[in-house]
Amino acid sequence: MISIEDAIQLVKLSVKPILKKTTKQVEKAGGYFLYEDQYAPINMPPFRQSAMDGYALNLHDDLTYRLIGEVKAGDEHQPVLKKGEAVRIFTGAAIPDTADAVMMQEKVKTDGNTLEIEHHIDKEHNIRPLGEQVKTGDLALKKGTKLTPAAIGYLSSLGIKDVSVFKKPSIALVTTGNELIEAGQDLPFGKIYESNSKMLLAALYSLKFYDVSIHKVADDYEKTVTKLNTVINNHDLVLITGGISVGDYDFVGKALNQLNVKEVFYKVKQKPGKPLFFGKKEDTSIFALPGNPAAALTCFYVYVFIALQNMMNRDASELPRIQAKSVSDFNKKGDRPQFLKAVYNDGKVEILEGQSSAMQHTFAVSNALVFASEEVTKINRNDTVETILLPV
Numbered sequence: 001m002i003s004i005e006d007a008i009q010l011v012k013l014s015v016k017p018i019l020k021k022t023t024k025q026v027e028k029a030g031g032y033f034l035y036e037d038q039y040a041p042i043n044m045p046p047f048r049q050s051a052m053d054g055y056a057l058n059l060h061d062d063l064t065y066r067l068i069g070e071v072k073a074g075d076e077h078q079p080v081l082k083k084g085e086a087v088r089i090f091t092g093a094a095i096p097d098t099a100d101a102v103m104m105q106e107k108v109k110t111d112g113n114t115l116e117i118e119h120h121i122d123k124e125h126n127i128r129p130l131g132e133q134v135k136t137g138d139l140a141l142k143k144g145t146k147l148t149p150a151a152i153g154y155l156s157s158l159g160i161k162d163v164s165v166f167k168k169p170s171i172a173l174v175t176t177g178n179e180l181i182e183a184g185q186d187l188p189f190g191k192i193y194e195s196n197s198k199m200l201l202a203a204l205y206s207l208k209f210y211d212v213s214i215h216k217v218a219d220d221y222e223k224t225v226t227k228l229n230t231v232i233n234n235h236d237l238v239l240i241t242g243g244i245s246v247g248d249y250d251f252v253g254k255a256l257n258q259l260n261v262k263e264v265f266y267k268v269k270q271k272p273g274k275p276l277f278f279g280k281k282e283d284t285s286i287f288a289l290p291g292n293p294a295a296a297l298t299c300f301y302v303y304v305f306i307a308l309q310n311m312m313n314r315d316a317s318e319l320p321r322i323q324a325k326s327v328s329d330f331n332k333k334g335d336r337p338q339f340l341k342a343v344y345n346d347g348k349v350e351i352l353e354g355q356s357s358a359m360q361h362t363f364a365v366s367n368a369l370v371f372a373s374e375e376v377t378k379i380n381r382n383d384t385v386e387t388i389l390l391p392v
């Protein structure tokens with residue numbers, strides 16, 4: 001049995017970025033990372049642009065100007081201004097080549113075709129220069145940049161429709177167990193509704209991993225070997241739930257061994273999630289998560305999350321941990337470090353009743369996990385506790 005710290009370190013070291021390329025429509029590339037440098041195909045802005053509603057001026061020494069025309073956003077004409085002449089102009093409109101500056105309309109008095117500005121202004125005042133953000137052929141965004149909504153807006157403003165991005169992992173979720181029944185069917189005695197695949201699928205979707213297939217296998221050794229062989233050969237990441245403990249019908253460990261999956265670790269000194277297995281077969285990463293739902297989800301957030309980040313070539317790979325003030329008392333039994341389902345709000349955290357690894361009703365209302373290390377035997381109200389904020 002290894003420590004949580006060692007297990008985290010081993011996941012970090014064992015999972016490499018996926019360096020495959022895929023092409024996406026820019027608006028559908030949110031959360032992806034650029035596969036290559038993006039160069040600007042145009043200047044941005046593509047012309048000298050007015051930053052204000054007001055008047056474009058061909059500057060002279062006097063405060064009085066003669067109005068000779070108008071340019072609205074989208075207009076293509078270019079009035080020619082002599083010194084002392086002005087055109088009405090609006091935000092986003094193209095500045096005539098012969099205009100030097102824009103005075104906002106609040107600082108202008110008009111009388112027919114004559115206007116008087118409040119004070120002198122410098123050349124280029126209120127004008128967005130051609131190519132101010134980026135010039136044609138220059139680097140717009142570097143390889144590896146995460147495509148946030150703002151980055152998608154920026155690339156779209158350059159007329160870019162498709163982008164090359166790093167492929168996200170293809171993921172298989174495998175549930176094991178003769179007791180599992182699909183929602184919508186009758187529930188015979190001794191059976192339970194299958195929930196781990198739905199829970200993990202939701203967790204993956206919330207982190208923007210959509211390439212996920214779901215597989216089910218009964219507690220049967222041969223069938224487990226066959227199913228795991230297929231999914232391991234066809235995915236970057238395999239998440240199995242259940243069948244990894246020591247029962248007579250827990251076949252996952254034996255099947256992974258039969259398939260020559262290299263064990264990186266099996267069993268972590270933690271609660272929940274003691275029987276967690278992590279292994280590799282070539283570039284595929286395989287987690288066998290304990291079947292108990294709260295154990296499976298905790299291991300997802302603490303370990304699988306890191307693997308996902310590494311696959312996407314991210315630097316910050318763990319969920320954020322902060323210090324918070326406990327508003328609950330909690331007695332820890334045993335010496336395993338424990339992840340406790342909790343609710344965090346505004347610097348304070350409440351450790352919930354019902355911490356067993358089978359308990360989904362408490363996890364369902366949690367947004368954090370309080371970490372109680374090996375040495376901790378009791379958490380008292382007002383103690384400062386390490387709190388992992390969940391991406392929910």
Ligand SMILES: Nc1nc2c(c(=O)[nH]1)N[C@H]1C(S)=C(S)[C@@H](COP(=O)(O)OP(=O)(O)OC[C@H]3O[C@@H](n4cnc5c(N)ncnc54)[C@H](O)[C@@H]3O)O[C@H]1N2
Binds near residue numbers: 179192241244290
């Ligand atoms: N003799 C021992 N027994 C157990 C030990 C141990 O050290 N010695 N460890 C316990 C711990 S801790 C855990 S955690 C579980 C893990 O067992 P498995 O990973 O083999 O999981 P299963 O036995 O298949 O299932 C456990 C539990 O979870 C339910 N389950 C499984 N899959 C799903 C699913 N897809 N949806 C909803 N619920 C599911 C299953 O019905 C069981 O109730 O082992 C302990 N035993």
Ligand code: MOO
Binds near residue numbers: 270271272290
């Ligand atoms: O490790 Mo188990 O998840 O404690 O129930």
